[in-house]
Amino acid sequence: MKSRNWFATITAACLSLPMALNVVAQQDAQKEIERYRQLLADGNPAELLEMRGEDLWKQKRGPKNASLEACDLGLGAGKIANANAVLPRYFADVDRVMDLESRIVHCQITLQGFTREELTKRPHSLTVAERQTDHEALTAYAVGLSRGAAVNLPQAHPKERESFLRGEKMFFFKGGPYDFSCATCHSVDGQRIRLQDLPNFQKPDNAQRAFTTWPAYRVSQGAMRTMQWRLYDCFRQQRFPELAFLSQASVDLITYMGVKAKDGKMDSPAIKR
Amino acid sequence: MIKNSFFCGVIVAGVVSVLIAGCANTGKSSAGVDDAAVNDTAVRAALVGSFRETASAKLDRLNQTELQVACTDSSRTGKPLDEKVRDALQGKALAAVKYPADGTYLGDWKRGEAIAQSGRGLQFSDAAGTAAGGNCYACHQIDKKEIAHGNIGPTLAGYGKLRGNSEPILKYTWARIWNSHAFNACANMPRFGDAGILTEAQIKDVMALLLDPQSPVNQ
Numbered sequence: 001m002k003s004r005n006w007f008a009t010i011t012a013a014c015l016s017l018p019m020a021l022n023v024v025a026q027q028d029a030q031k032e033i034e035r036y037r038q039l040l041a042d043g044n045p046a047e048l049l050e051m052r053g054e055d056l057w058k059q060k061r062g063p064k065n066a067s068l069e070a071c072d073l074g075l076g077a078g079k080i081a082n083a084n085a086v087l088p089r090y091f092a093d094v095d096r097v098m099d100l101e102s103r104i105v106h107c108q109i110t111l112q113g114f115t116r117e118e119l120t121k122r123p124h125s126l127t128v129a130e131r132q133t134d135h136e137a138l139t140a141y142a143v144g145l146s147r148g149a150a151v152n153l154p155q156a157h158p159k160e161r162e163s164f165l166r167g168e169k170m171f172f173f174k175g176g177p178y179d180f181s182c183a184t185c186h187s188v189d190g191q192r193i194r195l196q197d198l199p200n201f202q203k204p205d206n207a208q209r210a211f212t213t214w215p216a217y218r219v220s221q222g223a224m225r226t227m228q229w230r231l232y233d234c235f236r237q238q239r240f241p242e243l244a245f246l247s248q249a250s251v252d253l254i255t256y257m258g259v260k261a262k263d264g265k266m267d268s269p270a271i272k273r
Numbered sequence: 274m275i276k277n278s279f280f281c282g283v284i285v286a287g288v289v290s291v292l293i294a295g296c297a298n299t300g301k302s303s304a305g306v307d308d309a310a311v312n313d314t315a316v317r318a319a320l321v322g323s324f325r326e327t328a329s330a331k332l333d334r335l336n337q338t339e340l341q342v343a344c345t346d347s348s349r350t351g352k353p354l355d356e357k358v359r360d361a362l363q364g365k366a367l368a369a370v371k372y373p374a375d376g377t378y379l380g381d382w383k384r385g386e387a388i389a390q391s392g393r394g395l396q397f398s399d400a401a402g403t404a405a406g407g408n409c410y411a412c413h414q415i416d417k418k419e420i421a422h423g424n425i426g427p428t429l430a431g432y433g434k435l436r437g438n439s440e441p442i443l444k445y446t447w448a449r450i451w452n453s454h455a456f457n458a459c460a461n462m463p464r465f466g467d468a469g470i471l472t473e474a475q476i477k478d479v480m481a482l483l484l485d486p487q488s489p490v491n492q
Contacts, residue, residue, distance in 0.1 A: 161304035165311035166319055172349035173320065174341040176334040177395055177470060178463040179454075183348050185425070193411045193423045235397075241324040241332055242397040249323030 033195060033273070046140055046217040046224045046269035049132055053141025056134055062112030071107035073100065073142065080142055085149035085266050088255045090157040097163040099254045101228050102246045104138050123245050124229045128222040136215075139226045143215055146266040151211060153258040160255070167256025170249055171201070180238040182253070196273070201260050208264025211257050216270040224269055227254055313342075330397035340366075344459035359458045367455035370448045371466065373473055378443040378480050382490075385482030388475050389415055395470060405470050407479055412462070415482065416489045425461060433484035434491040446483060450476055 057068045073083035074091065088099040091106075098106065101123075108114045123135040155161055174181040182201075185191060189206075191198045199210035214227045225233075228250050235243045243250060317335070326332050337345065340362050347354050354362070391406020393399065409415055412425035415432075436442045448455050451466030465471045471479070482488050 156304050158304050158306045161306040161308075162311055165306070165308055166316050169311070169313070169316040169349065170320060172345050173316065173337075174345045174348070175337055176330075177468040179341055179344070180461075180463075181345065181348065184461050187348070188425075191423075191425050193425070194421045196423075235324075237392075237396065239330070239334070239395045240397070241330040241334055242327050244323055244325050247323035248319045252319065 036273070044217055044269065044271045046144075046215075046271065049137050049140040049217075049224050050144045050269065051141075052132075053137035053139070053144075056137055057141055062108065062114045064111065064113035066111045066113075068104075068107050068111060068138070070111060071104070073103050073107075081145045082149035082266075084143045084146035084268075085151050086153060088160075088163065088251050088258065089154050090159050095159075097157075097159050097251055097255060099227070099251050100142060101135070101139055101226055102251060104135070104142060105246060108138075120245050124226070124232070125223050132223055136224055136226060139215055140224055140269050143266070143268050147268070149266045151208065151258060151261045151264045151266065153255065153262070155259060163252045163255040164259050166248070167252035167254075170253055171256055176239040178239045182234065182238075184238075201257060204260065204262070204264075207257060207260035208262075211261030212264040212266050213268055213270035213272070215268055216272045218272055220273055327397040329395065329399045329401040329403070340454060340458060347459055354458055362458040363455055366452045366458075366464075366467070367448065369467065370451045370455060371473075372444065372447060373477065378447060378477060379438070379485055380474060380477030380481045382478070382481040382485045382488035384475075385478035385480070385488070386416065388471070388479055389482055390419075407465060407471055407475070409479065418489065429483060430490060432490055433486065433488065436484075438484045438486075443480070443484070446480060447476065450479060 060067050070077045071080070072078075072091075072093075073080055074086055074089050075081075075083050084100050087103070088097050090097050091103070094106065105116070105119050108119055109116055119135070123133060125132045125136060153160070155164060171182045171186075174184070185193065185198045186201050189200050189203065191200070199206040201207045201210070214230050215224055217224045228245055231250055231253055232243045232245070235241075320335055321332060324332060324335065343354055343358055343362065346352075353359075388407045389409035392408035392411060394403050394405020409429075410419055410422045412423040414422045414424070414428040414430050417430050432446075449462075450471075452464040453460040453462040454464065463470055465479075466473070466476055482490055485491070
């Protein structure tokens, strides 16, 4: 009896050894990736973009030769600090919910006289060699001034509540040739695509970490990417058609994620692989 | 004047909330919103207005199939599918599987490995007609030498070594790749054959990666 147990133990150990070695290899890989992320965080190139964004924000530009200094991001004209922690929110002057990026474009139109068409034509830079767009710079500057602020999206206005509810349904909407929804990858703990950890938006700490670290500088792309870009690129991988910049779905999904991320501390632009 | 309009506002709000409470017994209400009014039709309309077609990705991708509708609801509410609905969906998927016309199931595992590594195809940024990959490593461990694998799906290391390649195993594996909903209605795995993601020849190559005794997966 005794020797049988001993035999079983050895057999089990031998069988599970390859698996154990594999787990070790994977943990090492994870550790290395974590170390790489920490090394990256020492100098975030997005800081240069924040500076360029600040210049752009304060310059008199556009047909109306005005700066964006009077822009109301939801906390009052000219109050940029901590604004992204309460966005998206309802704006009475347009009678709708806007996220940070929608509101910046709105201010460029109303204060500076730019046209919506020219501002929305190509908001995201495409290649590594290309200079980052003005939109990316302005967003980097504005969001950087919310660092440390606790996420707390208002939900008292009916349109804010509706935006959240639509966003929730959109998050679970399966479609396209791959039958994917946002939830396919983002509603289970500990899931990875390749080695990339995927936040589970049903867990507050996961949602907080994800929401508070976008926009982010993407090392693999050599560019700072905005939250609207992040969603656009998710839908590319989801095999949906092309998500339109500033669209209702973009704003609603950001609202959904922001509400889920309540009390997280803004830490953006962050740096990612 | 201000007082009057405030007073009117309160009355209107009161009437509206009575109406909401009266005609919609569904859903809770917060911020004065009838949550049930944000229904699938409203969401679909908002989605259609939010996406643009490209050469390779048309708006008809937002037209949900019967299965997509059922699985969307199930994943949002956390309620499993009704058994009858589930069995009907799985049965339909299994009945529509097209097995290889020439009866040969295994192609070239080396080409299969390349297909398993490639995440190309069917994205809105792809030129129409771009050959797709299977992107299997995104979710599965397959050849153990590839450590950059995901974990959304189960490990496939040693797949053929563990199962052999008898006719039932070949057919089951083919059907699973062709349309995994045949076995699990709301499975996350795409319908590689049914949705036309991979060609029959490509599926044979992926089959060989999993089942050919020479494949590194089975070493």
